[in-house]
Amino acid sequence: MTRSVSHIYLLEVATGVGVEAELRDCIEEAQLIDWQTKWQPILIAAIKDLSRRGVARAQWPQSWHWDWRAKIAQMEGLIAFKGFSVICADVTQGLMRVDLNGLGRAPGQEGKPLVYVDYLEVAPWNRMDMGQTPRYKGVGTALLSAAVALSVEEDFRGRIGLHSLPQADRFYRDRCNMIDLGPDSGVQGLRYFEMTPEQARIFLKEEDEV
């Protein structure tokens, strides 16, 4: 299998400087080891702390229970699924799994194919909701740009769709300008967001200019 690596820039918050990173169209064992040995201990410690302080479960990092090893095993050999990762300073900074069997729901896009973002997660040290200044900014946007670019490459004209965890609703609605189609009772009441071809064109243009 040929792997593709693109060079991207993330903002290192402490220095305010752009640093080079890699966007890969795969999730390999090294990324899963990073998730297990670098992400998980931080997430588990944070959950323990939140629990000890009696913080409501709704305010916990909502992807804390995601098992990336299982998610990657599920897509083994299936051509409809693809994984992406962002690596900076030799450490995995973000992961995404997409499904190419998705269909549009937004007005005018019903039934048209799109790249459905199954899971997207950034490393705990890059998250705003972990009560600290993120180390790198731009990881989530880079992964979402990869989903849009894949959609263009697959002739889906940039359409993407996803169900958002509540903590990320604002990011998809305000930062990515996706259409908010409201809560989906079929997917735990999570809000469903979609990007049309026109929105995708604007999104990619803006990302190119950053």
Add this chain to the structure above:
Amino acid sequence: MPKRTMTLNLTDAEMGALERLSVRKDLTKTAVIRQALRLYQTVDSRIEKGEKLLFENDATKEKAELMLL
């Protein structure tokens, strides 16, 4: 991703169906075939694992199982 080429021989009816899907789905004919292959492989893999493919009528809630032979 590098791609390989093959010739696909279709009957008039099959080509007609492909062209109509291409228009409805806003895809090239090649993209329709690639999409069909992804979907077929996904469904086949799940059926191999013992799952069933069901269609549900949203209005009547009537369910029908699709058999893949």
